[in-house]
Amino acid sequence: MKVRDALRFVYDKQKKMFILGGIISLLDWDQKTYMPRKASTDRALQISLLSKSLHQLMVSDDLWKNIEFLTREKNVEKLSEEDRIVVERLRRDVEKARKIPTDFIERMSKAEATSYSAWEVAKKRSRFDIFCPHLERIVELKREYCGYINLEGHIYNNLLDDYEEGMRYERLKPAFEYLGDKLSRLLNKLESEKKIDLKLSKKAQERLSFTILKYLGLKRDRFRMDLSEHPFTTRLSTFDVRITTRYVKDKPLSSLFSTMHEAGHAIYELNLPKGRFRYTVISDAPSLGLHESQSRFWENIIGRNYSFWKFFYPILKRIEPALKTSVEEIYRYVNSVERSLIRTEADEVSYNLHIILRFEIETELLNGEIEVKDLPEIWNEKMEKFLGVKPKSDREGILQDMHWSTGDFGYFPSYTIGNVYSAQQFYAMRDFIDDLDAKIEHGDFKEILQWLSENIHRFGRIYTSEELMRRCCGEGLNPRIFIRYIESKYLDI
Amino acid sequence: MKVRDALRFVYDKQKKMFILGGIISLLDWDQKTYMPRKASTDRALQISLLSKSLHQLMVSDDLWKNIEFLTREKNVEKLSEEDRIVVERLRRDVEKARKIPTDFIERMSKAEATSYSAWEVAKKRSRFDIFCPHLERIVELKREYCGYINLEGHIYNNLLDDYEEGMRYERLKPAFEYLGDKLSRLLNKLESEKKIDLKLSKKAQERLSFTILKYLGLKRDRFRMDLSEHPFTTRLSTFDVRITTRYVKDKPLSSLFSTMHEAGHAIYELNLPKGRFRYTVISDAPSLGLHESQSRFWENIIGRNYSFWKFFYPILKRIEPALKTSVEEIYRYVNSVERSLIRTEADEVSYNLHIILRFEIETELLNGEIEVKDLPEIWNEKMEKFLGVKPKSDREGILQDMHWSTGDFGYFPSYTIGNVYSAQQFYAMRDFIDDLDAKIEHGDFKEILQWLSENIHRFGRIYTSEELMRRCCGEGLNPRIFIRYIESKYLDI
Numbered sequence: 001m002k003v004r005d006a007l008r009f010v011y012d013k014q015k016k017m018f019i020l021g022g023i024i025s026l027l028d029w030d031q032k033t034y035m036p037r038k039a040s041t042d043r044a045l046q047i048s049l050l051s052k053s054l055h056q057l058m059v060s061d062d063l064w065k066n067i068e069f070l071t072r073e074k075n076v077e078k079l080s081e082e083d084r085i086v087v088e089r090l091r092r093d094v095e096k097a098r099k100i101p102t103d104f105i106e107r108m109s110k111a112e113a114t115s116y117s118a119w120e121v122a123k124k125r126s127r128f129d130i131f132c133p134h135l136e137r138i139v140e141l142k143r144e145y146c147g148y149i150n151l152e153g154h155i156y157n158n159l160l161d162d163y164e165e166g167m168r169y170e171r172l173k174p175a176f177e178y179l180g181d182k183l184s185r186l187l188n189k190l191e192s193e194k195k196i197d198l199k200l201s202k203k204a205q206e207r208l209s210f211t212i213l214k215y216l217g218l219k220r221d222r223f224r225m226d227l228s229e230h231p232f233t234t235r236l237s238t239f240d241v242r243i244t245t246r247y248v249k250d251k252p253l254s255s256l257f258s259t260m261h262e263a264g265h266a267i268y269e270l271n272l273p274k275g276r277f278r279y280t281v282i283s284d285a286p287s288l289g290l291h292e293s294q295s296r297f298w299e300n301i302i303g304r305n306y307s308f309w310k311f312f313y314p315i316l317k318r319i320e321p322a323l324k325t326s327v328e329e330i331y332r333y334v335n336s337v338e339r340s341l342i343r344t345e346a347d348e349v350s351y352n353l354h355i356i357l358r359f360e361i362e363t364e365l366l367n368g369e370i371e372v373k374d375l376p377e378i379w380n381e382k383m384e385k386f387l388g389v390k391p392k393s394d395r396e397g398i399l400q401d402m403h404w405s406t407g408d409f410g411y412f413p414s415y416t417i418g419n420v421y422s423a424q425q426f427y428a429m430r431d432f433i434d435d436l437d438a439k440i441e442h443g444d445f446k447e448i449l450q451w452l453s454e455n456i457h458r459f460g461r462i463y464t465s466e467e468l469m470r471r472c473c474g475e476g477l478n479p480r481i482f483i484r485y486i487e488s489k490y491l492d493i
Numbered sequence: 494m495k496v497r498d499a500l501r502f503v504y505d506k507q508k509k510m511f512i513l514g515g516i517i518s519l520l521d522w523d524q525k526t527y528m529p530r531k532a533s534t535d536r537a538l539q540i541s542l543l544s545k546s547l548h549q550l551m552v553s554d555d556l557w558k559n560i561e562f563l564t565r566e567k568n569v570e571k572l573s574e575e576d577r578i579v580v581e582r583l584r585r586d587v588e589k590a591r592k593i594p595t596d597f598i599e600r601m602s603k604a605e606a607t608s609y610s611a612w613e614v615a616k617k618r619s620r621f622d623i624f625c626p627h628l629e630r631i632v633e634l635k636r637e638y639c640g641y642i643n644l645e646g647h648i649y650n651n652l653l654d655d656y657e658e659g660m661r662y663e664r665l666k667p668a669f670e671y672l673g674d675k676l677s678r679l680l681n682k683l684e685s686e687k688k689i690d691l692k693l694s695k696k697a698q699e700r701l702s703f704t705i706l707k708y709l710g711l712k713r714d715r716f717r718m719d720l721s722e723h724p725f726t727t728r729l730s731t732f733d734v735r736i737t738t739r740y741v742k743d744k745p746l747s748s749l750f751s752t753m754h755e756a757g758h759a760i761y762e763l764n765l766p767k768g769r770f771r772y773t774v775i776s777d778a779p780s781l782g783l784h785e786s787q788s789r790f791w792e793n794i795i796g797r798n799y800s801f802w803k804f805f806y807p808i809l810k811r812i813e814p815a816l817k818t819s820v821e822e823i824y825r826y827v828n829s830v831e832r833s834l835i836r837t838e839a840d841e842v843s844y845n846l847h848i849i850l851r852f853e854i855e856t857e858l859l860n861g862e863i864e865v866k867d868l869p870e871i872w873n874e875k876m877e878k879f880l881g882v883k884p885k886s887d888r889e890g891i892l893q894d895m896h897w898s899t900g901d902f903g904y905f906p907s908y909t910i911g912n913v914y915s916a917q918q919f920y921a922m923r924d925f926i927d928d929l930d931a932k933i934e935h936g937d938f939k940e941i942l943q944w945l946s947e948n949i950h951r952f953g954r955i956y957t958s959e960e961l962m963r964r965c966c967g968e969g970l971n972p973r974i975f976i977r978y979i980e981s982k983y984l985d986i
Binding site: 015016019020022023026027030034035036037038039041042043045046049050053220221222223224226236237238239240 | 508509512513515516519520523527528529530531532534535536538539542543546713714715716717719729730731732733
């Protein structure tokens with residue numbers, strides 16, 4: 001075997017995987033935007049056929065043989081810096097994927113499908129007992145999965161690592177405890193102010209959304225926005241990134257924030273590394289948390305910033321000339337804080353408390369400290385502890401999220417990691433960009449976009465997100481920075 | 494090998510091919526409707542990856558071995574009627590596909606790509622000499638292709654058979670001569686009347702289109718309509734059929750006819766056989782001509798029918814209250830006849846003359862009777878002969894269609910075959926449905942839809958289109974019926 005041939009082989013396979021991944025994303029995008037309802041059975045067949053092909057490519061002996069050959073000491077030396085990065089990263093991914101037996105993947109996906117259906121029924125009827133045996137099965141399978149991966153430390157690390165490569169329970173636990181304590185206290189000091197006299201037609205909301213996209217530099221020749229029930233972002237290929245938004249009745253600015261959130265993801269996706277890295281595993285984000293930091297940055301740090309509203313208020317006024325609310329009132333409205341029961345509707349302060357609650361439950365569940373059957377009670381207790389409110393039903397309590405029904409354990413922390421990272425990035429770029437506030441006030445986001453691209457986006461998966469944060473912000477996850485950000489903002493409002 | 498196992502194998506493979514085909518259709522649909530422009534390079538990679546997989550499945554030795562086994566005399570006997578039909582049809586398809594060397598497919602697709610680009614430039618500059626050497630290469634490759642297929646009779650049969658299985662040059666030639674002669678004469682007798690005082694906003698055109706879809710029974714849970722530059726229809730899976738339309742400035746009813754045309758295709762696609770045939774080669778139309786008969790039926794036979802306009806005029810009036818034109822004027826307008834240069838804009842009478850001209854050129858070219866370099870002159874002569882007009886430039890002459898640049902020889906006749914079939918079907922259902930005109934006048938299309946479904950759609954590819962026409966209309970292609978239809982209508986207007 002020659003190094004050159006082996007290199008070509010692994011690049012070809014990665015390209016094929018990249019292309020297949022993009023097609024699966026299109027199938028998924030279409031399903032959530034335009035697909036006729038009756039097509040869902042066939043769509044599932046289409047997605048599963050390609051997902052299987054993708055997985056087979058990933059775990060094939062051929063690919064593994066070539067990677068092993070390229071990572072032999074005497075061959076590594078012959079690789080260029082870029083190729084070495086690609087091959088090493090690919091090796092880790094493939095090694096991990098090959099740890100999981102094929103029959104497990106099938107058992108898992110079957111369990112997820114039935115569990116999801118059971119959760120739907122259970123939520124509808126607000127009856128945890130319908131979902132309970134399914135969740136028990138899922139937890140059992142997740143434990144089996146952890147056995148295959150078998151990382152050091154807490155069992156939860158094996159799940160966390162799928163979303164936050166390199167992040168560990170042992171590091172998150174104290175950070176989340178600190179955040180939980182600080183945010184609970186802060187919440188006690190803040191009063192809710194959720195009313196506003198602002199009504200916007202769908203058309204006006206649409207215009208607001210498309211206007212902000214223009215300021216963020218998203219061009220229509222490589223990007224588009226459509227509607228879906230749950231907003232999302234997806235990359236179909238190098239120059240094809242799509243977001244969705246939705247218009248919610250009685251929440252006139254919801255679509256604007258949703259658009260800014262997804263635009264943050266989209267900007268990241270469009271700036272991922274190209275060239276030699278284009279069709280490789282490097283052309284991706286290192287972690288969901290870092291990805292989320294980009295969406296939160298635009299949605300919260302910018303979108304809920306006073307300078308931003310000084311810039312955006314005249315635009316809103318142009319689109320809705322009847323507007324009576326002042327810029328200060330709008331600023332207070334978009335930053336109103338509430339002890340709410342539902343995570344997806346939570347504000348900047350309380351959102352992380354919802355996550356920390358889930359993190360505790362997930363880790364204790366995996367660890368065997370608590371049992372699935374006791375979850376409704378545990379949930380309610382923790383809600384009282386963190387948020388000071390108690391759900392009246394399982395529907396607005398333990399059953400509110402679908403994530404566990406589809407086996408997504410280890411996923412929730414990414415949201416809070418993203419929130420913390422976004423504040424850290426904001427302070428870092430503040431030191432770097434002159435007159436940042438004035439620029440935001442003028443809707444001039446050029447330097448912000450540039451800072452993000454140069455310090456974060458263009459590295460793809462070359463570094464882990466913690467390494468990347470150390471490079472651009474001087475340190476990894478630091479919840480103190482987030483608390484500084486949130487206190488300086490909310491104690492001031 | 495067991496019959497049961499072999500059957501499962503071929504059904505599995507067909508299902509996989511069906512699913513892959515549907516995904517390719519989605520990639521194509523998205524490209525023509527929503528895809529950002531910059532994504533085209535990656536989209537080409539996505540389509541080519543799956544097309545290759547599909548082709549590999551089709552010509553794989555595994556599949557062939559199982560088909561051969563199932564078509565041995567002693568095994569055929571063990572098959573059910575339905576399985577026998579599937580296996581026999583599949584055998585013919587696979588046998589044909591295996592005749593073509595893989596390297597030829599690659600050479601052909603490369604030649605098509607460069608030839609298409611050359612045609613684009615040539616058309617833009619109206620210079621045939623730019624396109625000429627490419628077209629020569631395409632014709633050469635098409636001859637090579639015919640050599641692999643090697644059907645009896647005229648060389649053109651090998652190409653025609655790809656679109657109109659079982660149809661032969663020897664049968665088309667006299668039919669087209671008859672049509673050419675009759676229609677040229679008729680054209681001489683008819684005067685054009687193309688003016689109308691009707692303007693419709695995009696919104697109004699859209700409402701017209703969606704209204705007619707409702708009357709045609711197309712339900713939104715398995716069907717949708719979007720916009721594209723060139724209207725088309727595609728089936729993504731059993732219950733996912735999509736059409737597109739477009740709104741043309743200064744042609745207020747163009748979108749209505751385009752919608753009815755594509756709706757005809759869509760109704761056919763949605764009615765294709767299911768059950769045991771669902772994911773097999775049988776769940777398809779037997780020929781493009783028959784497919785076209787369905788679109789022409791709704792676009793022309795119904796959409797340009799006087800009874801239809803008695804029904805549709807009040808709807809138009811509701812959508813456009815300022816409407817001054819009478820129903821008679823609209824009827825004459827939508828049936829105005831013209832000696833035009835461009836096929837795609839031609840009316841019911843002259844359209845087929847454009848096709849017959851192309852048919853003559855294609856067959857003579859393949860046969861070696863004429864040469865590519867002489868085409869502009871030959872084109873213009875034939876235009877004068879058939880339509881009595883002469884193009885002023887190659888752009889509106891020999892270069893107007895893209896089909897030859899992408900190697901689609903043998904395709905054009907399907908349009909005229911479809912027109913003829915549609916008239917035959919109209920007369921056949923007239924004998925069967927009581928008060929057909931009255932029903933059309935009331936927008937009651939139930940029995941028409943039922944007749945089409947029961948006599949044509951539900952058979953898929955069980956029969957060839959000629960066999961199917963004999964079953965439902967008593968005879969195969971009969972141009973006399975078309976002439977009877979067209980004369981009785983146009984000599985009356």
